[in-house]
Amino acid sequence: MSYSNYAFGRLTRYTLKVHNAIKSACVCSNSLQRILNKRFIRLDIRNQVTQADNLALRELRPYQKECIETCLSKFLDHKINRQVVSLPVGSGKTVIFSNLIKQIPSPFPGADKVLVLAHREELLDQAYKQISKYSNLSIEIDQGGRIAKGNANVIIGSMHTLGKTETIRIEKYNPAHFKAIIIDEAHHATAASYRRILEYFGANKKETHLFVWGCSATVRRYDGLALKDIFDEITYHKDFLDMIQEKWLCNLRVTTIKTDVDLSKVKSSSEDFIMNDLSKYLNVESRNDVIVRTYLELAAQRTSTLVFGIDISHVESLTEMFRKRGVMAHGISSKTKPHIRATILKEFKERKFPVLVNCGILTEGTDIPNIDCIILSRPTKSPVLFQQMIGRGMRLSPEKDDCLVLDFIDSYSQIPDLATTPTLLGLDPTVELKDENFCEYDKEKPEKEKPKIIINAPTKIRITEYSNPFEIIDECSGAQHIQKFSDNAWLRIGEDSYVLSLQFYGTLKIVKENEIYYVTHKKREYPRHITKLPITSDSLESMIHACDKWIKATYGLKYAHIVASRFAKWPFEERSSIKLDDKGD
Ligand SMILES: Nc1ncnc2c1ncn2[C@@H]1O[C@H](COP(=O)(O)OP(=O)(O)OP(=O)(O)O)[C@@H](O)[C@H]1O
Known part of the structure; x- marks a missing residue:
């Protein structure tokens, strides 16, 4: 994304005005956030990456660079503000976000701080070490006895400390001064403390002015839709076998x-x-x-x-x-x-x-x-x-x-x-x-x-x-192992695709694209709409778990059993009527 100097100057003046308005209002209102979040006033600070930063970037592994580029492109070009990446343990997630934070554009002048959240002391210290190694940014840790003043470019906060119900520790931070929240080990992000922090920063909504980025080796959703509240998309995945x-x-x-x-x-x-x-x-x-x-x-x-x-x-x-x-x-x-x-x-x-x-x-x-x-x-x-x-x-x-x-x-x-x-x-x-x-x-x-x-x-x-x-x-x-964790009659119909008949409620179909599983629901009655369900996962097992939960939540326990279970008493002709090819819908 590039801007001409002329446009950049005009936009900067415009954003300054908006920013002052925000300052007086102290915390962004939803409507202001929506205005601010428009990409045309998002400043591109990628040009400001220093020579030292370039040196560090050259040391990144190819997949680490690819991950950063993909996430920034999804953020800037596709407006996906709340992303989670799925990378195996030891792949250098801390290294990735230490390099990513320098490249995240400020939504408006003054909003240039980053909050890094984690739930364990080791993770906080590791983030401190890697961010110091890869940038010249000032960093403070806010955890228990380590009390941050709040002036640094990067605040590494314990979710236990900042997510407490008494809000004294978090209130020194003005959400309008932040451009991003990074969540390490993001599979914990559904916990109440994380939710409180995200809500305080206004990052609990899709339209947030912040870039919310999480990483985890286990972006699994046995609870079906829980992580969906926190992140809008899994934007990058690499399998540990490939690694x-x-x-x-x-x-x-x-x-x-x-x-x-x-x-x-x-x-x-x-x-x-x-x-x-x-x-x-x-x-x-x-x-x-x-x-x-x-x-x-x-x-x-x-x-x-x-x-x-x-x-x-x-x-x-x-x-x-x-x-x-x-x-x-x-x-x-x-x-x-x-x-x-x-x-x-x-x-x-x-x-x-x-x-x-x-x-x-x-x-x-x-x-x-x-x-x-x-x-x-x-x-x-x-x-x-x-x-x-x-x-x-x-x-x-x-x-x-x-x-x-x-x-x-x-x-x-x-x-x-x-x-x-x-x-x-x-x-x-x-x-x-x-x-x-x-x-x-x-x-x-x-x-x-x-x-x-x-x-x-x-x-x-x-x-x-x-x-x-x-x-x-x-x-x-072998695909038969699905039966070990699901009672439903899933059928494998292609290398990475599976279907489940819901009888009169239509069919669910799971497919894998770019290493991520997606699921669509095709209604049986005309017009046969196909809708993409808000469930994605990096593993088949968690995908099936999530779909099974969705079925129970949507149709109730009794009907879920009747329509989907392989143990249910219903005519098998229904099941065999599913088209066993991987094309079409
Ligand atoms: N580009 C790189 N160059 C050199 N070493 C690297 C690079 N990326 C990661 N490492 C090293 O790999 C190890 C794992 O990195 P890191 O702790 O960031 O991984 P992680 O994915 O956060 O792991 P975990 O999930 O276990 O927390 C560290 O020793 C780190 O220094």
Whole structure:
């Protein structure tokens, strides 16, 4: 987008007047915001990028540049003000937004500040580090005891601090001084604190004068439409398998270890297992011993192994078990004092000891590129958490060829919503895997070492090794896995397209374009309108979940079952009448 000097001068005078009016009104009214948001008065500051900025831009990876260009074009040319991008863990999302913020045009003079929001201290500090590295902008952090004056170009704010119901901390910021809000780990953006902040800045509406940009590795919408309130479009997506192939992320060697602990007895909430219950079943000596022995067998030569445990007591018992078997291990949890945590992390980064055990601390935002082995000893139903845990090992680092993932799948019984490496790849988690080696560790164990209370303690494990994620895909691919997470009668009709008959309510059709799934609804009665539903996703599973929720919300539970379920009693002729080609509508 370019402007002539003449037009630029005139527009600047015009915008100054508007800006003064805003100042006197203090906060933009909706109608003013609409006027201001017209692109003809949006100033193009891309010409103001300094030589230092250009140097930094040259260091960006091709997909990072492409992402920035796509988002700016969607913003300036297509007027999509609230965007979210879907990029895998370790792809450099912080690097991307650190470079993006310099290029976001001010909507009017004086509106040149950027608010970066995140929910964890590590993320705030990482944003500070990267923005300082890539620009000369002044930066302040506003979080808890770190109180910002509010004068800097970039405010990195904790959503907990700024999103409090008492608004003292946020009120020092004048929304008219801001051009953009960046949300790191944007899948959290539906939380009430984020909503309060967005509302305060007037960024809760499509017509906002701000550029609202979020990034996440897991733009998933199991709740159907929730993220749609916050963002209008997923404007860029890159798959983590592509990133591995292009060598921007390191290869994963995956070893699944199936133990015969029966997870079906562990209590769950709608999101994940209940931690206390999980710990009761899984934090047992025999299982911890299997974990350490597996490490010794398969990963002892690795330099930096990160272990995910269930809770504080699990971190303590696993650390002790590693030490008992002669492995130098440290544990960190919420109980660890901050200065001790910092020292342990520093030494782990310097490869001074090989095993670090944690629970819930080193997930999002932890940047320790030397991690070359991940032990998942904390089963989860949350694909978001699962991906975040694996992501800690996918960063590139010199002297690191790949990252070994030891994925403990604690159940021979079928838990359809358990997150495992196959589910990460969108595959059926309960698929029968080939080439399994049976190990019966407990047979070797002296009687006296056996745990006193055995609750489903593992006696056998099955180990399956894959040298890269593509092998898992080769082994487990197939569309039938949709049935594992949806009761509806979805049919695959093309490489990336699926349909579901809603009988007298028409059909839903999912298609994939530019790596994003979209869905259309075609009515049955004439005129047969086709409407695009406001649901998009980067993964088939979350797309199907969202569509299933939409069906329930639209037709009610009873009718949703009758019209869509594959278990419903209705004539199959109806289903087979769907045109099984991928063309046409
Ligand atoms: N263009 C680049 N040049 C060099 N290093 C880069 C580049 N982009 C990213 N990195 C490095 O890759 C690592 C991951 O970057 P970053 O923390 O920004 O990723 P992320 O996507 O935010 O990760 P997460 O989702 O885990 O928070 C960091 O060590 C960072 O320095």
